[in-house]
Amino acid sequence: MAAVKRPLYVAGAGAVTPAGLNARQTIAAIRASLSAFEEKILTDPFGAVQIVSRIPTHYQLRRTEGEWLVNMAARAMGEALRTGEIEPEATAILLTPPESFRNHPAYSDIAPPDFLAAVIAATGQKFHAASRAVDGGAAASIGLLERAVELVEQQDVEQVLLGGVDSLVNDMDFARLGRAGRLKGADNAQGLVPGEAAAFVRLTREPEGKAYVHAAIHGVGLAQEQDSVLSERYSQGRALLGALRDAVAGTGPSEPDIDFVISNGNGERYSGWEQLITRPRFYRTRREILPTAYPAMTIGDIGAAGGALALMLAADSFLRDYAPGPTVVCELASENGLRAAAVMARMARR
Structure with missing residues (x-):
């Protein structure tokens, strides 16, 4: 894979992260070098403390892991869509959910083949039939840019919403990362901090508006x-x-x-x-x-x-x-x- 056939333009974005409930808040927090880390008390092992980065929200939005991820994705997609005026029917979604090998607890609620449909249903919109969910994590999302170029060259696809949704703040990921010694903690300075987020960019074949840049x-x-x-x-x-x-x-x-x-x-x-x-x-x-x-x-x-x-x-x-x-x-x-x-x-x- 090399240069895309033609440039793709990032015309808008949407996000919900521990640092902000939209793209602007999230970017401002990253620019300011703020930290959204906090300590979470685990149930297994009981009483253990883990540093995490989680989105502050009402517990009713987290009734199940599947519902939580769907709500996050729908919110970020809606924000990205509202940055332009193109109709959802002319918009294709390219989504990367949590990797299948992780057996994410969300898949106990929503089977992987049904995940994209659940997200679309949560938006209340109807999107282009070329929309797809692809396994493979953050790198797979970038790899889908070539597919995005192919889609916007079709007459009936005017833009692509490309993005992903994930949460490592769950007992399943805590357990497997803990067994591998990969979690950040008092005895491991070079470990990861489990986070969660949904992020989407709106991609178009041509620049939008009259902006100079x-x-x-x-x-x-x-x-x-x-x-x-x-x-x-x-x-x-x-x-x-x-x-x-x-x-x-x-x-x-x-x-x-x-x-x-x-x-x-x-x-x-x-x-x-x-x-x-x-x-x-x-x-x-x-x-x-x-x-x-x-x-x-x-x-x-x-x-x-x-x-x-x-x-x-x-x-x-x-x-x-x-x-x-x-x-x-x-x-x-x-x-x-x-x-x-x-x-x-x-x-x-x-």
Whole structure:
């Protein structure tokens, strides 16, 4: 996978995260380096304390895990849809729910094949029949950008809502991550903080409105890491390196053009090691510094929602003129080993 056939434009976004109940609040919290972390008392082992990043909400919205994820996704999709005037019938949804291998408790309420239909029903809208849910986590969401290009080239699809929804704040994920020694705590500084979120970006084939500046996606790379965090070995960065190289292989921005990075790195030792090995092999142009944003420092590891959140943050930095430069690469890693990269640029209307 390399450069997309034509640029895709990020025309809007929607989100609900521990740092904010919409995209603007979430981005403001990340920019301000705020922390949405809190301590949660576990029932197993009873009385244990775990650092988490969870959305403050009334307990009735969390009656079941499935209902909670559906409500989050519907809210974020509705916000993204309202940033434009295109009808839902001309809008295709590309959704990444929690990865199937995790046996997420939400799937006890809603079977994976029925998850997208449940989300659409919760919005009260009717979307294009090309809408799909795809397994694979945050990196899979970025990999769907090529599919998004194909969809918006169809006459009856005017835009795509691309995003994900996930929550690691549940007993099932606590147990498996705890057994693997991957949770952040008093005895493990290099662990992840379980988070939860829904995030969607609204993608169009052409820039919207009369604004002078637009955010465009030019290249995408996708690769599978054999030594995932679930394996017995540390990653040597081969898949992430391949994804980065593929993302800049087209006619768009290349490696020397990249000014900053947005990563879903979650603070785990595994994640830090992979990035430490990969980046000197990819970024060969001399730089005094490579600014890197880690949203997980504010909202924890949000799983499948991380892909769209990275695109949302990159687009906002261009449109509101606080980006360190005109070109960014979003680096995404999924727990099952999938790696993705997307190159975005600030485009000025001629």
